[in-house]
Amino acid sequence: MKYAYYPGCSGHGTSVEYEVSTRAVCNALNMDLVEIEDWNCCGSTPAHSVSHELSGALAARNLMQAAKTGADCVISPCPSCSSNLKMARYRMQNPAFKAGVDELLDAPTPANAEGGADLMETYSVLQAIVEHVGVENVASRVTYPLEGLKVVTYYGCLLSRPAQVAKFDDPENPVSLDNIMKALGAEVLPFALKTECCGAAMGIPDVNIPGSLSGRILDTARAVGAEAVITACPLCHMNLDLRQRQAARISKKDFFGLPVFYYTQMIALAFGLPEKVMRLDKLAVNPYPLLDKIAGRRKARVSAELDAMKAAGAAS
Structure with missing residues (x-):
């Protein structure tokens, strides 16, 4: 198309x-x-x-x-x-x-x-990727699976709402991002706040509103064991990533330290595309320690597979 x-x-x-x-x-x-x-x-x-x-x-x-x-x-x-x-x-x-x-x-x-x-x-x-390309085609393109990565998907208010206008996914329990992340090899954790408001643009008149709402989202993500938050919205990303320290202060929590990625950055990573197209340097919360951990898990798996192949060859 x-x-x-x-x-x-x-x-x-x-x-x-x-x-x-x-x-x-x-x-x-x-x-x-x-x-x-x-x-x-x-x-x-x-x-x-x-x-x-x-x-x-x-x-x-x-x-x-x-x-x-x-x-x-x-x-x-x-x-x-x-x-x-x-x-x-x-x-x-x-x-x-x-x-x-x-x-x-x-x-x-x-x-x-x-x-x-x-x-x-x-x-x-x-929506176009899910409905026109297909999640199975996304999965077939993966060369570097995000195995072991535990994430929560955060949709925000508008991706599937209002239902009669959006005509995409479930307005209360959307799963499109979940399915994309699973296709990339990540583990998607249950997350009750996936469609709760982050405060949107209310940070202009009153920073306490997105600070409190985003703090609740991040605190819940951390509580369920997430290593990262995945989103598809620039405004949501700004509130959860750029304003993460502010959210921690306003919600009276320790700094969350949760990297917040756009789902397209994660697809690019799993596809093995050049880092320059991910622009990970733009993220406010440092993503590199987590990415190093993902690479270490992948290296350990490959090493284990090679050892198994050698053992099988020796046995035969």
């Missing part, structure tokens, strides 16, 4: 490690990405709190630009971006809402037979 790719604002700034690892993984999985020309901010968190029509217009313009690529559909790595694009398409099936949005655009959105907008369908990159 050919995908119109919407990177979103954070992909070119604060979450560049997500952006480069996403592109590298999609390339390794033979997903044809064409970045949308002259894309604009989708509105993300703030716009819909001001006006649903304004939010719809920002997203609809991107979808109209995407149609010019000749792609089959639109994908975005950011759950907030993909949610906004999906929500705009969903709301604009209502002719009255479409009319309100069209007033804000230079050109009206194309209409379908029912009078709603005829806009391209949107998927998150995770």
